[in-house]
Amino acid sequence: MLNDLNFKALIARGDQKRFRQLMELTSDELLWFAIGFLKNRETSEEIVSDVYVSIWNNRKQLESITNLKSYLFICVRNGCLSHLRKIKNEKIISIDSVSEFSFVRVEGPENDYIEKETLEQIYAAIETLPCKCKMAFTLAKINGLKYREIAEVLGVTEKTVNNHLVLAVKKIMEALNVNKKAKVKTSPLKQAGLFNYTW
Amino acid sequence: MEEAEQRYELITKELTSEIPEGEKIFPDKEISENIELRQKKAMLQYFWFNYFPKPLPNQIIKKTEKKLGFSNAKCTIGISTIYKTAAAVLLVVSLGYIGYQHSKPKNNVILNEYVTLPGEVKEFILSDGTKVWLNSKTVLIAAEPFIEENREVLLIGGGYFEVAHDAGKPFIIKSSSLKTTVLGTHLDVSAYPGDIKTEVSLYEGKVEIADKDLPENKMVMKPGQKVSFSNDEKNFYVKSNELEIPAEWREGILRFYDEDLNSIAQKLERKFSTRIFITDDQVGKLRFTASFDTEPLDKILKLLREAHEFKIEKTTNGIIIKTVKNNI
DSSP states (O other): OTTOHHHHHHHHTTOHHHHHHHHHHHHHHHHHHHHHHHOOHHHHHHHHHHHHHHHHHTGGGGGGOSOHHHHHHHHHHHHHHHHHHHHHOSOOOSGGGOOOOOOOOOBOOSSOSSOHHHHHHHHHHHHTSOHHHHHHHHHHHTTOOOHHHHHHHHTSOHHHHHHHHHHHHHHHHHHOOOOTTOOOOSOHHHHHGGGOOOO | OHHHHHHHHHHHHHHTTOSOTTOOOOOOHHHHHOHHHHHHHHHHHHHHHHOBOOOOOOOHHHHHHHHTTOGGGGGGOOGGGHHHHHHHHHHHHHHHHHHHHHTSTTOSOEEEEEEOOTTOOEEEEOTTSOEEEEOSSOEEEEEESOOSSSEEEEEEEEEEEEOOOOTTSOEEEEOSSEEEEESSOEEEEEEOTTOSEEEEEEEESOEEEEESSOTTSEEEEOTTOEEEEETTTOOEEEEEOSOOOTTGGGGTOEEEEEEEHHHHHHHHHHHHTOOEEEOOHHHHTOEEEEEESSOOHHHHHHHHHHHSOOEEEEETTEEEEEOSGGGO
8 A cells, every 4th residue: 555656645745634634644664663763662752853954845846756665764863873973972884883772562362372571582682683673583583575576675675685584584483481381272374364464 | 304394484484474376385294294294384374363462552643743734634634524423433443442543454254344335225244144235325333253142234225134043143233323133034224314213124143232332221123113213312213014015215216104204304314415405494394205216306296396385496506405385
């Protein structure tokens, strides 16, 4: 939907309702991403909001953007980088110089299939990952970005994205302590089929 | 080690759906034989597809709209969007929680909107097997699949329901003033915004209808009953106890039973997507009993005029109905 030409054309022509839809669809995810960098909710909200303001002010160029989703993430990334530059007074010029990124806390459905301790093990495994690897993992897992899109946001090749994600998966799998009594109620694969949600 | 690396890559690509369509995946011997590995993989998959951050209540949209000076956006909404806006408002009130989840990606509940245009009648089948026919200019909203205790839908307009039986999960139709609770049955609900009454006709089964604001104010309907609920006075009125042919509007039939011209005009407006103005109260209160099949609007008005005299004037903005008395 986001990359629908008609959708972008309507916003470009000044359709405020469509623009609001765009924000409704993307604001939560962009906020989580910004908090990953800044750990501060208020500043993160401000940065995401500023991104929307500049998108609206430059809406005439919207139609030339092929992938609106990754574009939004790139804008938020840039906003966070320049904020870090300001407050830390460091030479944070590119994403490579960012040294901290936090993986957002997640919640599962009720009747958790994954026990609390296991979830902590997963968090701990993610924490050991290098910063950019954590970012790649967040963008893939939380935001559902494709390799190509993650590569754009992080400024690396798709091959590197693949390496990051494989490392993350490996670390998590190694950390998992499988309980022999694990309740297998519904096949996770079956459940996964329900999530064919496309943007 | 190389082999293990490949195994993790395979699992990663499965999670991220990066395996191109049509590409063959060779089943990994180790994964299929090693139970512990399989369990770990299943757990990771479950984590990947089911665990997401809770949406953070935030002011981003509000802030942005304020910065851009959108605050007067509400005043410029066209009439055509009123139905959708009404839907959105009601939605926030009654399905707020589910609406919230909707903004989350990869969620199993999807908010579906079924819409009909003026003059259109459409048939839909909901995820639980319930059949719905929507009359013209109607919006039906359902969070599907129905995972809550109840199967709740929101109706703005008119619809005929053949509710799939599920004793454990009542089917609830919420409209602006009524809450209709159903346990597997056939019924017709008319709850258009702007109408002074909400009407429910029951053809089969049992339903309970309750005032949305005062749940104690309720009644249980019997098959064959047609009940009209006054949206202002909040009282029920049993209009008929006779079983009729269910929801004839589905076949394009318009039937009025001792109905006044005000309410007939509203139905004609929706079906023919035109405006009908009634200039004085007296004409509006004239009552008619009639049924129409494929007649065009012109003919319908002329036929109604046979029963009670009134004057029809066509303008570019719609049709004006006047009393004849003034001209004598």
